[in-house]
Amino acid sequence: MCGIVGYIGDRKAFPILVNGLKRLEYRGYDSSGVALAQDGEIAVYKKQGMVVAMEEHALANNTSGSTGIAHTRWATHGQPSDENAHPHVSNSGNLVLVHNGIIENYQSLKDLLKGKGYTFHSETDTEVLVNFIEYVQKEEGCKLRKAVRLALTQVIGAYAVCIYDKNRPEEIVVAKLGSPLVIGLGVNEKFVGSDATPFLEYTKDAIYLEDGEMACLTAEGEVSIRMIESDVSVDPTIHALQMDLESIEKGGYDYFMMKEIYEQPRAIYDTFRGRLLPEQGMIKMSGLEEYADKFRNADRIIMTACGTSWHSALVAEYLFEEFARIPVEVEYGSEFRYRNPIIRKNDIVIAISQSGETADTLAAIKMAKAAGAMVFGICNVPGSTISRETHAGAYTHAGPEIGVASTKAFTSQVTVLTMMALELGKIRGEFSTSEYRALINELSVIPKKVEKVLESKEHIEKISGLYKDASNALYLGRGVNFPIALEGALKLKEISYIHAEGYPAAEMKHGPIALIDENMPVVVVAPNNGHYEKLVSNVQEVKAREGKVIAIVTEGDTEVINSADHVIEIPETLEALTPLLTVIPLQLLSYYIAVMRGCDVDRPRNLAKSVTVE
Ligand code: F6R
Secondary structure (H helix, E strand, O other), rough: OHHHHEOOOOOHHHHHHHHHHHHHHHHOOOEEEEEEEEEEEEEEEEEEEEHHHHHHHHHHHOOOOOOEEEEEEOOOOOOOOOOOOOEOOOOOOOEEEEEEEOOOHHHHHHHHHHHHHOOOOOOOHHHHHHHHHHHHHHHHOOHHHHHHHHHHOOOEEEEEEEEEEEOOOOOOEEEEEEOOEEEEOOOEEEEEEEOOOOHOOOEEEEEEEEOOOOEEOOOOOOOOOEEEEOOEEEEOOOEEEEOHHHHHOOEEEOOOOHHHHHHHHHHHHHHOOOEEEEOOOOOOOOHHOOOHHHHHOOOEEEEOOOOHEEEHHHHHHHHHHHHOOOOEEEEEEHHHHOOOOOOOOOOEEEEEEOOOOHHHHHHHHHHHHHHHEEEEEEEEEOOOHHHHOOOEEEEEOOOOOOOOOOOOOHHHHHHHHHHHHHHHHHOOOOOOOOHHHHHHHHHHHHHHHHHHHHOOOHHHHHHHHHOOOOOEEEEEEEEHHHHHHHHHHHHHHHHHHEEEEEEHHHHHHHHHHHHHHEEEEEEEOOOOOOOOHHHHHHHHHHHHHHOOOEEEOOOOOOOOHHHHEEEEEEOOOHHHHHHHHHHHHHHHHHHHHHHHHOOOOOOOOOOOOOOOOO
């Protein structure tokens, strides 16, 4: 939610800031803005809408400064507008700030400032923060760094901030609590980003600021980090970034989402590479090995996540219970954190998050840790907050996922979780070597089978054309493919704005069947597995009410094919691995429908890729 960029050095800041914002647009795209230090003044350019709108507006003016900060917004306080766009300038005109997060006590701070004569031009909490810092600076008669520190000790909420003073543009102050912030270290220049993508072409050396830390940045000086509360100095850890530029560009595809759907064979392969060893008939996951005893003796696993990551946890629930015979509970981060859950000493919490920044998942982790649980993280973004907050973990190696709708991150999560379920089954002595080996061998060929599913692209595009004007859709599945029905429905609603619901197929009779008529597309995930016969009956029930059935079936299907209106085939695989194949046609279906409806697939309305507010 919201992306921030900063630059201080000897180049022109504007192109660096704008390119950085474009890469961070996945974090929010309601409005954007830059502030540049030039001619002893702060030049601020802001516009509602996408970054290009602001860029055009700014380029008609002077953009020569070499210190600057910039922001792309996902509105929290105040609707999207030019006024509410960041950066925000303080009443004196000296300080300028961008902010990602929420200041929860902004109203009381605003009241205090109003009492002191401050005026406000936007509805944002950010404008309150910049003025509060100015107020503290005046009261204390101190430098900006100290004012930021003292002000932040009185702030309740989450923030990543980037601020400078027009009278001292040779220094930018940054601080973080709850929202991500990375500093890029160049030669005689520094960069700031909500993630590292804004400065990938300039440096691979980065410092991930931790919660409660702040730093002063000058073009040439060392980065000095201090704790906000205690003012104690902290030694920075410099990380070498592994990402390359190519991985965050569209590479000839119209949308990132399509590129990422097509990257799935590679993403799944990269996720199991070096871990899944079919020749040796084994799985090696260091994060798991480290805590092998804990997993062996676990009484229960609680999985926590949000959105699509929550769906991968639901898939894993089936697999962990089947193979490792450990009871699993799957919890939305947002619910878990606000309940008073019973967490016992032999429970393990697995937190799943693509971004590694989701506020509710993060809060659930903190709560579980405080209750004494071991927390294992599954994240896609190296160095992300969740990957640092958890005791152990396993990265998915999907590469940067930029399209807001999660695709390759989902299949990579399911891959990691499948390997974990198999390995835990082995550690706990729950299944035979031959079964274990058969699953390992089959998982190793899944990337090839995903490629095969992707060959149905044109067929799926045609089907999409027939249903693009639907107002509703139902998705049905059973067993390990019930979460795939949920995921298919989520994909459709989030990018095409068609109302869709996922159900366990048997639940249809308990209500949703009333919705079925000749206008209702019903997507049935019906691979040839243990639930097949029951799904055949479910398809017939839909057809008896004139619903239109789009079925995902296994190649060589003999029964569903007779009653469904359309079938999309997946190659034969073991039941436990079908989700990695059945989800692909559902991603493509939602993609094509959204494109045909003229939706911006990569930037669906009201959404943001990284939900760092609760
Ligand atoms: C849907 C989607 C979201 C995310 C959710 C959690 O396509 O992407 O539902 O899955 O916001 O995000 P992460 O996985 O980053 O914690």
